[in-house]
Amino acid sequence: MTFNPADRATFAITTPLYYVNDLPHIGSAYTTIAADVVARFYRLAGYPVLMITGTDEHGQKILRTAQERGLVPQAHCDEIAAGFERLWHQLNIAYDRFSRTTDPRHQVIVKEFFQRVWDQGDIYKGQQQGWYCVSCEEFKEERDLLPEHRCPIHTNKPVEWRDEQNYFFRLSKYQTALEHLYAERPQFIQPDTRRNEVLSFVKRGLQDFSISRVNLDWGFPVPTDPDQTLYVWFDALLGYVTALQDPDEPPSLERAIARWWPINIHLIGKDILRFHAVYWPAMLMSAGLPVPGQVFGHGFLTKDGQKMGKSLGNTLDPFALVETYGADAVRYYFLKEIEFGKDGDFNETRFVNVLNADLANDLGNLLNRTVNMVARYCGGKVPLVDLNHLGEDHPLQALGQSLGAEVAEAYTQLSFSQACQAILRLVQASNKYLDEAAPWTLFKQGKQTETESVLYTVLESVRLAAYLISPVIPGLSTDIYQQLGYAVDFNPKTIGESLSYKDHSAWGALPSGQILGAAKPVFQRLELPTTLA
Numbered sequence: 151m152t153f154n155p156a157d158r159a160t161f162a163i164t165t166p167l168y169y170v171n172d173l174p175h176i177g178s179a180y181t182t183i184a185a186d187v188v189a190r191f192y193r194l195a196g197y198p199v200l201m202i203t204g205t206d207e208h209g210q211k212i213l214r215t216a217q218e219r220g221l222v223p224q225a226h227c228d229e230i231a232a233g234f235e236r237l238w239h240q241l242n243i244a245y246d247r248f249s250r251t252t253d254p255r256h257q258v259i260v261k262e263f264f265q266r267v268w269d270q271g272d273i274y275k276g277q278q279q280g281w282y283c284v285s286c287e288e289f290k291e292e293r294d295l296l297p298e299h300r301c302p303i304h305t306n307k308p309v310e311w312r313d314e315q316n317y318f319f320r321l322s323k324y325q326t327a328l329e330h331l332y333a334e335r336p337q338f339i340q341p342d343t344r345r346n347e348v349l350s351f352v353k354r355g356l357q358d359f360s361i362s363r364v365n366l367d368w369g370f371p372v373p374t375d376p377d378q379t380l381y382v383w384f385d386a387l388l389g390y391v392t393a394l395q396d397p398d399e400p401p402s403l404e405r406a407i408a409r410w411w412p413i414n415i416h417l418i419g420k421d422i423l424r425f426h427a428v429y430w431p432a433m434l435m436s437a438g439l440p441v442p443g444q445v446f447g448h449g450f451l452t453k454d455g456q457k458m459g460k461s462l463g464n465t466l467d468p469f470a471l472v473e474t475y476g477a478d479a480v481r482y483y484f485l486k487e488i489e490f491g492k493d494g495d496f497n498e499t500r501f502v503n504v505l506n507a508d509l510a511n512d513l514g515n516l517l518n519r520t521v522n523m524v525a526r527y528c529g530g531k532v533p534l535v536d537l538n539h540l541g542e543d544h545p546l547q548a549l550g551q552s553l554g555a556e557v558a559e560a561y562t563q564l565s566f567s568q569a570c571q572a573i574l575r576l577v578q579a580s581n582k583y584l585d586e587a588a589p590w591t592l593f594k595q596g597k598q599t600e601t602e603s604v605l606y607t608v609l610e611s612v613r614l615a616a617y618l619i620s621p622v623i624p625g626l627s628t629d630i631y632q633q634l635g636y637a638v639d640f641n642p643k644t645i646g647e648s649l650s651y652k653d654h655s656a657w658g659a660l661p662s663g664q665i666l667g668a669a670k671p672v673f674q675r676l677e678l679p680t681t682l683a
């Protein structure tokens with residue numbers, strides 16, 4: 151898939167709606183950072199963008215947590231949802247909508263959607279028997295369980311036996327339609343490993359699933375039978391639709407889908423793939439709605455090989471991490487160091503080393519040295535250089551000319567690590583070039599034109615790198631751009647046309663004569679906490 155901004159008029163992306171059983175952990179931050187990077191990239195590319203995140207607040211798991219804390223469920227949810235918003239601000243996440251499933255507006259959308267599915271004859275009453283994991287809010291096949299009936303994901307939690315009358319959704323009816331969808335649109339589930347998992351799951355034959363619960367009143371009542379409560383996942387997935395609607399309009403399904411539906415990308419972790427790639431498109435087909443563009447299931451952040459999670463209690467506190475190291479550092483580490491789609495382990499020593507090597511040394515020092523030299527040798531202004539005379543084989547120009555397209559492709563494919571590495575190659579080549587070309591010697595020898603040419607190409611490389619990496623580290627890119635004399639920042643609410651991808655991803659965009667700011671380090675070296683050093 152080649153990136154072509156003219157493909158579509160709008161771009162909408164979602165994170166999962168996170169359970170409010172606890173404050174966010176680093177796993178939730180991971181998905182949200184990635185979604186923010188994609189949204190920022192598409193904004194630069196000129197799309198109207200809607201980035202959606204939010205919280206999933208109904209169901210047994212949340213009810214139990216609230217009870218354990220001695221709070222009424224809504225008060226508990228309000229407190230935790232506020233914690234999510236706080237973390238997103240600290241992490242510099244520029245979301246457009248925060249969808250909460252307890253919002254009364256959401257109930258209107260759920261009711262309408264349910265009615266459509268009901269009218270299709272896709273909901274019926276039946277007997278549900280099986281093992282239920284409250285932490286997953288999902289029935290489990292007996293063969294997938296660990297000894298003592300423990301959940302394979304929440305290994306410290308025994309599943310619970312359920313035997314009750316529920317309403318079922320006729321998933322089996324959509325077996326063929328889903329198979330067609332996967333065959334016709336190979337990009338619908340990505341990466342390929344996830345796609346294959348889904349294909350083999352669907353091939354085993356789809357079974358109807360229950361969409362209501364009895365003896366649970368923390369959720370919306372089933373519209374046709376208020377004695378039952380809608381299953382949390384049925385209501386949660388629809389939170390994406392509710393989020394699309396302008397908050398000032400009265401809620402309605404028709405209005406909600408008017409502008410942004412179908413959503414382009416649902417970004418999720420691999421544990422909730424089945425809900426998004428099988429149940430969700432079937433529900434949408436039943437309601438007569440188009441299916442989303444893509445479901446991308448990334449890997450897990452692990453600690454000692456085990457999924458980090460609230461339920462297992464082995465998570466890393468993202469608030470502390472951001473406070474200690476800053477938002478850009480956290481964003482950069484997870485996206486550059488872990489191939490998106492695969493699992494990745496967190497290690498604090500490695501974290502500090504990577505940031506010091508890439509951002510403090512390679513990028514930060516390069517800027518600092520060059521700005522200082524421009525102050526000394528060129529009166530603090532971007533020198534005037536004729537790029538046509540640099541020669542085809544100029545090491546930085548050759549890299550710089552193709553980088554914009556390469557990085558756009560990587561962002562479009564959600565290959566964040568590849569995008570970062572391609573950008574870093576230009577930065578490293580610039581350091582090497584600067585050392586070899588030695589403008590301090592050229593200057594001493596009175597070779598002013600050569601000195602200026604070297605300094606321009608290095609400054610321009612730093613600019614280009616800062617621009618292309620801005621979706622990942624918007625704070626640092628803003629500082630670099632400002633030091634290069636631009637009066638702009640990468641805040642999505644204010645960038646507008648002034649930082650368009652078309653203009654700024656091109657080699658040679660740095661205007662000569664622009665007055666640089668004073669040289670000051672943009673990224674302080676990080677220190678390991680003494681306990682780890």
Ligand code: MSP
Nearest residue numbers: 166167168169177206386387418419450451457458
């Ligand atoms: N509430 C549901 C989603 C409903 S979407 C309509 C849910 N919430 S969750 O809070 O438990 O998980 C949200 C996301 O965080 C999932 O995509 C999950 O994969 C991700 N992660 C949870 N732990 C994770 C890691 N340790 N590593 C990476 N992501 C992980 O599921």
